[in-house]
Amino acid sequence: xxITDVPDRHYEIVTVGTGFGxxxxxxxxLQLRPxxxxxxxxxxxxxxWEMQVSEGHNSPIASHDTFxxxxxxxxxxxxxxxxxxxxxxxxxxxxxxxxxxxxATLYGRGRDWPVSYDALEPYYVxxxxxxxxxxxxxxHLISPRSQPYPQPPHKLSAxxxxxxxxxxxxHFALPTARARVATRQRPQCxxxxxxxxxxxxxxxxxxxGFNHILxxxxxxxxxxxxxxxxxxxxxxxxxxxxxxxxGREQRIRCDVCVLGANAIHSPAILRRSGFxxxxxxxxxxxxxxxxxxxxxxxxxxLDGSTISTGANYTMYDxxxxxxxxxxxxxxxxxxPYGLRKEFGRWRQTLSIRVSxxxxxxxxxxxxxxxxxxxxxxxxxxSPYAERAIDHYLASxxxxxxxxxxxxxxxxxxRRTQSHLQGTLRMGTSSSDSVVDSAQIxxxxxxxxxxxxxxxxxxxxxxxxxxxxxxxxRAADLMFG
Ligand SMILES: Cc1cc2nc3c(=O)[nH]c(=O)nc-3n(C[C@H](O)[C@H](O)[C@H](O)COP(=O)(O)OP(=O)(O)OC[C@H]3O[C@@H](n4cnc5c(N)ncnc54)[C@H](O)[C@@H]3O)c2cc1C
Ligand code: SF4
Numbered sequence: 145x146x147i148t149d150v151p152d153r154h155y156e157i158v159t160v161g162t163g164f165g166x167x168x169x170x171x172x173x174l175q176l177r178p179x180x181x182x183x184x185x186x187x188x189x190x191x192x193w194e195m196q197v198s199e200g201h202n203s204p205i206a207s208h209d210t211f212x213x214x215x216x217x218x219x220x221x222x223x224x225x226x227x228x229x230x231x232x233x234x235x236x237x238x239x240x241x242x243x244x245x246x247x248a249t250l251y252g253r254g255r256d257w258p259v260s261y262d263a264l265e266p267y268y269v270x271x272x273x274x275x276x277x278x279x280x281x282x283x284h285l286i287s288p289r290s291q292p293y294p295q296p297p298h299k300l301s302a303x304x305x306x307x308x309x310x311x312x313x314x315h316f317a318l319p320t321a322r323a324r325v326a327t328r329q330r331p332q333c334x335x336x337x338x339x340x341x342x343x344x345x346x347x348x349x350x351x352x353g354f355n356h357i358l359x360x361x362x363x364x365x366x367x368x369x370x371x372x373x374x375x376x377x378x379x380x381x382x383x384x385x386x387x388x389x390x391g392r393e394q395r396i397r398c399d400v401c402v403l404g405a406n407a408i409h410s411p412a413i414l415r416r417s418g419f420x421x422x423x424x425x426x427x428x429x430x431x432x433x434x435x436x437x438x439x440x441x442x443x444x445x446l447d448g449s450t451i452s453t454g455a456n457y458t459m460y461d462x463x464x465x466x467x468x469x470x471x472x473x474x475x476x477x478x479x480p481y482g483l484r485k486e487f488g489r490w491r492q493t494l495s496i497r498v499s500x501x502x503x504x505x506x507x508x509x510x511x512x513x514x515x516x517x518x519x520x521x522x523x524x525x526s527p528y529a530e531r532a533i534d535h536y537l538a539s540x541x542x543x544x545x546x547x548x549x550x551x552x553x554x555x556x557x558r559r560t561q562s563h564l565q566g567t568l569r570m571g572t573s574s575s576d577s578v579v580d581s582a583q584i585x586x587x588x589x590x591x592x593x594x595x596x597x598x599x600x601x602x603x604x605x606x607x608x609x610x611x612x613x614x615x616x617r618a619a620d621l622m623f624g
Contacts, residue, residue, distance in 0.1 A: 146190055146226075147364045150396055155183040155364075158385050158398035160371045160413065162186040163228020165404035165595025167354050168271065168612040172619035174360060180623075182363045183396065185387055187370040187405070188225035193351050197341045202231040211408055211518035215507075218522050220430075221562040222406050226367060227350030229406075229608060232562070234339045235321035235347035236452060236474065237277050237609040239268050239287040243461050244470070244501075244603045251465040253528070254503060254601040258572045258581035259617070265290055267613035267620075272319075275348040275612070276327050279319030286316070286457050295324045298333070301448035301477045303440070303494050303547060307456065310546030318455040318474060319609075321348035329353065333450045337478050372516070373417035374401050374591065382591045400622070404594040404615075407564040411510045411597065412518035414568070419588075423578050425510035427566045428520060429602045431472075431499035432529035433558030436540065437481045438494040441550040446491045448477035458543050459536055460604065468531035469501035472604035473543075481555065494547075499561055500532035501604040510567050533557075563607050565596035583618040592618055 157173065159166040162184050173180055188203050196202050203225035210224060223232045242261035247254040269291045272279075278295035297317030300308060307315040322333040323346045333346035345352055357363055369389040377383035384397040403410050411425035448454075454475030461470060476495035483490040503526035511519050540552060570593075571577025574586035583598050585591040594615045596607045603610070 145361065145364055146358065147366055150183065150364070150366060150394070152181075152396075154397040156180050156399045157182045157402060158396065158400075159184045159402040159404055160374075160385065160410070161228060161404040161406065161595070162226050162350065162365060163404055163406060163595060164230060164608050164611050165615050166402055167227070167230070167350055167357060168274070168615035169402055169404070169592070169594050169619045170357055170363065171274065171354060172616045173623055174357070174363070176619065176623045178360075179362060183398070184363065184365045185369050185371050185385065186226050186365060186367050187409075188223070188368070190226040190367045191231070193345055193349065196231060197343055200341060202340065211412070211520055212513060213520050213522065215522045216524050219560040220408060220520065220564050221560045222408075222564060226365065230348065230350040230353070232340045233347075233608060234451070236606045237272070237275065237279075237319045237321050238455060238472070238605040239319075240603045240605055240610055241287055241461055241470070244601070247465065247601055251463070253466055255571065255576065257600055258570055258577070259614075261287070264610075264613050264617065267617045268609065270616050271609055271612040275321040275353060276323060276330070277319055277321055277609075278324035280317040283316045283319065285313050286460070293319065298322070298324050298453055299447075299449035301453050301475070302443055302445045304448065304454040304475055306443075306546045307454060307475070311456070311458065314456060314458045316455050316457070318452050320450060320452070322346050322450045324449065329355075335448065335450050335477060337451045339451055371405065371413055373413060374403070376417070376588070380587055380589055382588055400590045400592065402592045402594055406595060407567045407597040408510050408518050408520060410593060410595065411567040412512050415510075415512045416516050421574070421578050423569060425567050426506055427504035427569060428508045428510055428522070428564060429502050429504050429566045430561045430563040431602060431604055432502055432525045432533060433497060433499050433561045434533045434536070435495065435497050435555040435558055437553040437555055438496060438544065438547070439484070439550040439553065440492040440494060441548040442492065443548050444491040445494060446477055446479065451476065451478050453477040456543070459532075459539065464535070468535055469503070469529050470604040471498050471500050471532050471536045473498045481553075497558070498533070498536055499604050500529045500536070502526050502529040502602040504566055504602065563596065565599045565607055566602060568593045568597040569600040570598040571600055582621040583614065584622075592622065594618060
C-alpha cells in the first residue's frame with residue numbers, strides 16, 4: 145500500500161529503495177512469511193505506466209542530478225522512482241555463464257563468486273518464472289537449466305536464422321522479459337522498439353509484475369523519501385533508518401534493513417552512516433559497450449518479433465579470458481542508424497551491440513563529499529575490457545561469415561551500458577568483500593545488501609536477472 149506518512153515507528157523489515165533487488169527480496173519474503181511488517185522507503189515518485197509513456201521519461205529525477213562526478217566523465221544511467229530499473233530496462237535477461245562464477249580459479253582473473261552457478265540455478269528458474277521470460281531451451285548448451293523457459297523464444301530475424309544455421313551451438317534467440325505470448329498482465333511484444341517506455345506494456349516491470357506487493361496490507365511503500373543513513377546499535381547491528389521527506393527528517397526502527405538503493409547510492413548511504421571498509425564503494429563498473437552496423441548485400445532482415453532477437457556466445461568463454469574479457473553479442477532487430485537509403489534495400493542493415501566484461505578497477509569508486517552527497521570518481525575501463533573489444537572487432541568478419549556482409553561500419557564505444565554494479569561486493573570473508581555469500585554485511589548481521597552492488601566481478605551479460613535471482617536466494621537464506 146502506498147503511504148505518505150509512516151503510521152508506526154518500528155517495522156520488522158525496512159527496504160531502502162524499490163528496485164530489482166528490494167522487490168524480488170520482498171516477493172520471496174511474503175511467500176515465506178506473509179505476516180511480516182515491511183516498510184519500503186523510496187526516494188523517487190510513483191509514476192504510473194501511463195504517466196511514463198505520455199511524459200516520455202521514467203522519472204522526473206535525472207540520474208546525474210543525484211551524484212557528483214570527478215575524474216573521467218562517464219554516463220551512469222538509472223531510474224529514481226518506484227520500481228527503480230524495472231521501469232527503464234530493456235528487459236534482456238540472459239543468465240550468467242557457469243564459468244563466470246569461477247573466473248579466478250579457471251582463468252586467474254578477478255575473483256570467484258562465493259555462490260556457484262549450480263547453487264543459483266533454482267533461483268534463476270524462479271526469477272524467470274516471476275518475469276515470464278521468453279527464451280530458447282537449447283540455451284542450456286551455454287547455461288544449463290533444470291526447467292524450460294516459461295515462454296517460447298521470440299521469432300528470429302532472417303540474420304539470426306542464418307547465424308543459427310551456421311553456429312547452432314553459439315547463436316541463440318535472446319532471452320527476454322518482453323512477452324512472446326500474452327500473459328494476464330502483459331500483451332505480446334509487437335516490436336515497436338521503444339522499450340524504455342513500452343507503449344503497450346509488453347515488458348515486465350514492477351507495475352505489471354509485482355502488484356501483489358503494493359496490494360499486500362503488510363507492505364507499506366513510502367514514496368518521495370530519501371534515506372540518508374542507517375543507524376547502528378553497537379558494532380554488529382542496525383537499529384533503524386533515517387530519511388528525509390518534504391524537507392523533514394524522520395527516524396524509524398527496524399529488525400532487518402535491506403539496502404537496495406543501487407550501486408552508487410547504496411555505498412553512499414553506508415559511507416554517510418559511518419561504515420568503514422577498504423572495499424566499500426570500490427570497483428564501480430559496468431561492461432564496455434561497442435556498436436557496429438553491418439550493411440547486408442541482398443538480405444532483407446528486421447523480421448524478428450522483438451527489438452533484439454539474437455545472442456551470440458562465440459567470444460564468451462575460453463582460455464582467452466585470462467588475457468581479455470568475455471564478449472556478449474546482441475543482434476538487434478532494430479535500425480538505430482536508420483533504414484538504408486538505397487531504393488529497395490531499406491531493410492538490409494543489422495545493428496550489433498556487444499558488451500565486454502571489465503576487470504574491477506580500484507580507483508573507480510563511490511564516496512561522499514562534505515555535504516554527504518554521493519561522489520563517483522571514475523578513471524576509465526580496464527585494458528582487459530579494451531583488449532576484448534579489439535579482439536572482437538578483429539574476429540567479427542569471421543564470426544559473420546554466414547552473412548552476405550557488404551560493409552561493417554564501426555559506430556564506436558557506447559556512452560553507457562546502464563548497468564552500474566560492484567561497489568559492495570560479495571565474498572567469503574571481510575578481507576575480500578563487504579557482504580557474505582548470503583549478502584549479509586560481514587560485521588553488521590541484520591543488514592542485507594541487494595541489487596547489482598553485490599556483484600563481485602563484471603559479467604559480460606546484462607545483470608538484472610542475476611540480481612533478481614540473488615535476492616530470492618538471500619530472502620530464502622534469511623527467512624526460509
Ligand atoms: C535504460 C536502461 C536499460 C536497461 N536494460 C537492462 C536490460 O535489458 N537487462 C538488464 O539486465 N538490465 C538492464 N538495465 C539495468 C537494470 O536497470 C539494473 O541492473 C537494475 O535496476 C539494478 O537493480 P538494483 O536493485 O541494484 O537498483 P535499482 O533497480 O536501480 O533500484 C534502486 C532503487 O533505490 C532507490 N533509491 C536510490 N537512492 C535511494 C535513497 N537514498 N533512499 C531511498 N531510495 C533510494 C531508487 O529510486 C530505486 O528505486 C537497464 C538500465 C537502464 C537505465
Ligand atoms: S519491443 Fe516494443 S512492444 Fe516490445 S517491449 Fe519493446 S517497446 Fe514494448
